[in-house]
Amino acid sequence: MKLEELFLKESEKYVEWIINIRRELHKYPELDFNLPKTTKIITDILESLNIEYKSGIGKSGILAELKGKNQNITIALRADMDALPIIENTNCSFSSKHHGYMHACGHDAHTGILLGVAKILSENRNHLPCNVRFIFQPAEETTGGALPMIKDGCLDGVNAIFGLHVDPSLEVGKIGIKYGAMNASSTGIEFKVIGKSCHGAYPSSGVDAIVTTAQIISSIQSIISRNVDSRDSVVISFGKISGGEAENIIAQEVTCIGTMRTISNDTKENMKIRLKDMVEMISRAYGATGEIIFKDSYTALINHDEYVDIVKENGNSFLGKENVFIETLTNMGVEDFSYYLEKVAGVFFVLGVKNKNEKIVAPLHNEKFNIDESSLIVGVKMQILNILSAYKKLENL
Template identity: 45%
Template sequence: MGMETGVVGLLRGKHSGPTVALRGDIDALPIVEETDLDYKSKIDGLMHACGHDVHTTCLAGAAMILSELKDQLHGNIKFIFQIAEEKNAGAKMLVKAGVMDDVDAIFGLHNHPDVPVGKVGVKLGGLMAAVDTIWIDIYGKGGHGGIPQRTIDPIVATSAVIQGVQSIVSRNISPMDCVVVSIGTINGGTANNVISEHVNMSGTVRTFDKEIRKNMPEILSKKVEGIAKGYGATGKVTYRYDLPAVINGKEMYDLACEAVKQIYGQGAIFDPVPTTGGEDFSIFTENKPGFFYWLGVGNKEKGYVNQWHNPRFVADTDSLLVGSNVLAQSAINFMLKNESSKI
């Protein structure tokens, strides 16, 4: 498919029915691994520090389980080994290539180090936030740093803008809604005694509500332009929509709960708190039903407590069978419920 390491496998069941996709992301991170695991990275400077090797293994395990049952399956299964989740690009590439065209539903999961191994997070509604990128430019009038009264200082205006955008929550948007605006980079100035002409910033915006997300460019632009004007400067906001929120619908939620209960019982299920982290799994579910699980991989007794993107991150391998079974059972249950719908 011209996507280098990305792989899509298809298992055809013996009986007619829907096509269900199972997805696991496979990309690593530019981190030097500091574990002593037998299966640690063989490439210096690259590590599965977000546990995508867990997701890959769970997907491969589900493929093994379902392959053994193919003569009993009412439908087909697509196994999506996805690249570039960390860059918010892989899912978009796959959808553009037509991977989801004949898919009726999709399931995926992500490991969670704060959740004990053996537990599975099943959430109704918003699980992970929408992710967008912003660039803010502040333009002033440069001059001598010792004579600032003859300049329009974009750095001073920028400091006010950074503070001001934090008031969007509670002053422009209800504090009952979840919104994050974070500035991650600031660039401006060339010397200690020179007032610059221009400062640029970049940041991230996280939301759950679709209407709020739609309105964020206008809200940010008014805020930035107004504050900059107060300092005699001008401001400009460039806004890019990157990923929608991961939202689990009621019908798929009920199916997911049942899948986990069938294998591990009600006690294995927990209701997770939504996170303002993002996931490009949401691209797959923009036009198709889907469900996304949290998979517990933490184990305090073994010392597996480090967070994602940490060079000492370790996931308990006892989680692999749990993830494989949950993905496989989810696909089976969807097929049985919808076996007469297609193919």
């Protein structure tokens, strides 16, 4: 029996086990780096499977590893563990017991899948061809748990890495892949316009910071249409403006806060220059002073095409070509798996969890979000196939 057939056959024994683990995790959602219940569930399972692990990686992450026959090759899988500050409204028997918190982005499913892979491989470790590292990461939804984990050595010795995310826009039994840029980078923008306050009846004696800001915001959108290659992608959105004291006083100061999403690092840096010029020069033209600061967040997630090929081929053979969706558009949302892919070759793909017949259709970050749990074993099997295929690729290098 081929190794792939062996592991896939073994996987069927643990379908209910994986579902139950996901449900247990779902009941106890926690936020950011504060994940005591979640990490206790995970470490208890790892101990029961006799898998060595280290906790407290990247503050509250967990790093576990199974040794294989060829210990010169290590392939990593990553799952994020944190939840969201949302009140659940699914009426599930395993709904959140932590009021105000919910696994509305499917990280309970990601962790359940990773534990499922660990369970199957540990039960068949004598057949494992290489080392497999399991990365349980905190804080994907907030400040980004990937970088602290990388700093603490989670990628040391890793040759390739795979990650996945549930996707409620895809029917269960399908996966989605993307060559090249899959997710955008994010940069926070904050600019301030300082004018001169005066009575609203005599605006000529002051400098109106609100009028100046309005002109800046309108003009900034022309940067995208006239300074960015039409084949590239940039999104600039401002979500908060504050300034002024009263309806009859010309505002002296206005602060505007927003975000910029880009795919190319070069484009991001060029956009910063143009935004700085726009804020400072328009302010000067109106007699005001303009200041701008940038806060870079997650980088763009760029898949390695040779590993996208691996997922595609495994999806074609396991699920059928009709169930492998090749995305052509970049998701302008962010994902901190990007940091792993900057250090190690690998791929991030999406797993269909939608089921119209069961009315499982709610989007991510929604109070009614849920998954078709038959997707869990699909994710487990895909990741096992990815490990075996990546090993063959790396062995032949």
